[in-house]
Amino acid sequence: MATLPLSTSWFARAKQRFWRLAPSDREPVILRHSRIYILPTRRGFALIATLVVMLLTAMNYALSLGYAMTFVAAGMVAAALLATFRNLAGIASAPVAAGEAFAGGEVTFTLSLASRDRERTGIVVSTSDGAPEVIDLPADATRPVVLSVVAPRRGPQPLGRVTLSSNFPLGLWRGWAYVHFPLTACIYPAPETAPPPLPTSRLGIDPQRAARAADAELGGLRDYERGDPHNRIAWKAVARGGGWYTKQFEGGSGGGALDLDWSELPPGLDEESRLSRLTAWVLAAERETRAFGLRLPGVLLARGQGAGHRRAALTALASFGQPKPT
């Protein structure tokens, strides 16, 4: 289990030990007694209060069987406490992946939960914001848990502290444990909704031709070369076992290479609007399968094409002006 370095104060370490506020869980975390908290639920408190009333009644009326029944019920409540603990103890959880999203959308994080030696029932995985996921695990199973979280702003978005909880078996006790992985998603700027058309390149591409690019027609197939974008591979031919070909379009690409330059945007736009417009343009260029370069203050992305290039461009836009991730 990862803990803070010994140099930090005992208070900080205790706080981390109790609340897991820092993302210090590096490797798969196995929930043990040191992480699991258990308190009665509201229903649990109500039932315990009922048991107290039953006990008082048995005392007042000297009902031996009343004592017996109260204590048997209390034994069941106590055993339920252990069952709640057992349901959580031993679960292994590990970070798997952080998704990507545009600001204002929802980003998904994937964790894996392994039940290990026994069956787990009704494990609720929740973050501070976003809908909780409920999962049942058979014994010896590992299942992904996908958490959807609202992504309000561009830039890196950490998953934050995740709570694994369960009120199994009787709903009288809620056991929970915190895990805090350093899982961070990249949130791209929200694309401008109605962006102006793609700018013409300084190379002097005919704007009419560029505008027609969206309606480009399939011209033919050529042999696949490493690096061709995925969406231009002739998948049908691959599926038929006919080999790897790349689709070529008439009038689409070719002359369409363009540069998206921060400094050429209208001067009245503020920073976020510029990023939004550039994002929209990156998406449009990719949709039209045109190679593009990206130039931001301090960032220069050479012309390129394909999913990897698109991600690099969007990431550059997302992290523009953000502190470098450690």
Next chain:
Amino acid sequence: MNASKIGTPLARTQLGALAALLLCAQMPLWAHVDHWVAFAGTALVVARLVFPFDRNNLRNLRRWLLPGLAIAAAIGIRVEYGYFIARDPCVAFLYVLVGIKFLEARGLRDGALLVCLALFLALTQFFYAQTILAAAAAIPALLATGVALAVLRTSAGATEPWRPHLTRTVRLILQGVPIAALLFVLFPRLAGPLWGSPLESGARTGLSESMSPGSISDLSLSDEVAFRVEFTTGLPPPSERYWRGPVFSRFDGAVWRPLYKLRGGRYVPSAGRPSDYTVTMEPHGKLWLFALEHPTGPPRAPNPDAPAGAPTEALAAVTYDQQLLAKAPITQAVRYTMRSATVGTFAAVVNDASDNLQLPRGNPRTVEFARDLRGRSASDRAYIAAVLDWFRTESFVYTLSPDILDRDPVDGFLFDTHRGFCEHFAGAFTLLMRAAGIPSRVVTGYQGGEMNPTGEYLIVRQSDAHAWSEALLDGKWQRVDPTAAVAPSRIERGIGAALPAGERVPYLARIEMTWLKSLSLHWDSVNYHWQRGFVGFNLERQRDFLREIGLKGAPPWRLIAVLAGAAFVWGIAVLGFSRLRPSRIDAEVALWRRACRRLARAGLERRPDEGPLAYADRAAARWPAVAALIKDIAGRYATLRYGPAAGRSADVVAQLRTSVGALPPARALRATPQPA
């Protein structure tokens, strides 16, 4: 509308589980609440299941019908019982209330509230009965509580089958039993109630504080156990088994009542062969304790460990008319040891006589007859003998159904009807004595008792209730039982033998030993041990137990420490036990793991990313001698685990088991040299 606040409505399964719980809680009370209450409460529960209530209906119900129903039930119960703020009407109201609440229950929260109410309702049956059957009747309610809680855990719980919930509940309850047992013996018991009097009026049968014609014959119709006695010395003969209870000296012509001034008395000196015995008395709500005539010392809490003769706390004091009176009403079963000298006389306390000569107006024929007969008798003793002789020779009938007499009842009984029960004989005899100037009084109690052949103890039932007389002769009170003169078999063999044929004798008091009676005696023996060991676990028994385990008089913190320590051990045990128990995995997985473990111990561990076939290849290369076997194991495992479902059969699993069994032990494998 308020859908979010209410939450998901209860699903059919959840309603079913709640209904089962409520019925389980209500059922044991059917015998104890009024018929209409029992019917109404249960009908409401069933109604919810039978009639579909959609949400709109429910809303109207909630607003108008249910408060109306609740108020109507409250008024009905108030009318039925004559009061409301007391135990029984509250139980009845709760019984109906859970039905009303169930009718309008909508979300999980309502469900949880109902579970709490039902659990409490299930406890209330013990107000009325703490028999083995009552204990058994509580078990379904406890199980249903667990199932209902599990089904109500989430709104999705509705789709799960209830059977695993039941199994899990049984497991939880069994796991909790050690904690329950520990709390049962260690939780401090109280000497008295926390509030109010736990005894409800008219709830118990037994002798009463006055005697009028009919009071004992009514009691004689009851088979209920008054008390049970274990004798450490020999059992005295039936004619000496007079269990003395309330004594009556004041007579108003119809009803006998006790004296108000009950000063302290003296125990009789131990003489002859005293009887030592232990009485286990059922609660009767009165002060008196019963002892054989006459006790030589106070009743004491039994203490087998104390050295002989060491004094323990006296449970009662003796009055000057030889009644044993406890300090508080007997509201729970009590056990005490006694020593009695079975003598028929005891020395009178001074100034005893005048209270017992009082003669009310009326019954002139009796008074005249007494004076006449005394005048013809040589002495008081001769007079007593003459009266008893007269009883014997006149055609008196000992019967449970005497005629009812309004004016001068003693005259009517002695000279007209000649039909009476022991209270008639004892009352008339006492009056005859007083009229002749002999101080006398009526003593009530029990006479006789039946030996339980299986339990080795004497059962004294309400049907053994009896009344006799006591006359002061030469400074000593002498027991005289006129019933013995009329119906000697009553004294020797019990009421069943004494009553004429055709009388309504309580079943267990009859003289023939049928198999049914023998069965019921066995059952009584079981019940006796149940009462003694479990229901009768009170303050004294707890003290005995704590003394036995060396915790007597321990400060509370030590008890708490013991409890906490035990709870810790229990928790570890339950958690550890579940770890030891194999988790439910498929047979082939277990077998494959066993093979892998053996190969790992032999020095070749499976890498986490390695599939069974790849691992088998590696292992086969390491141990060429068993290569075929290893590949067979992995192949079968892969077929069972990843192959089509059709390939899964018990045969393949059995073959896999054989192959795994044939794998050489790890030591032998490790000893095999590496192939070149």
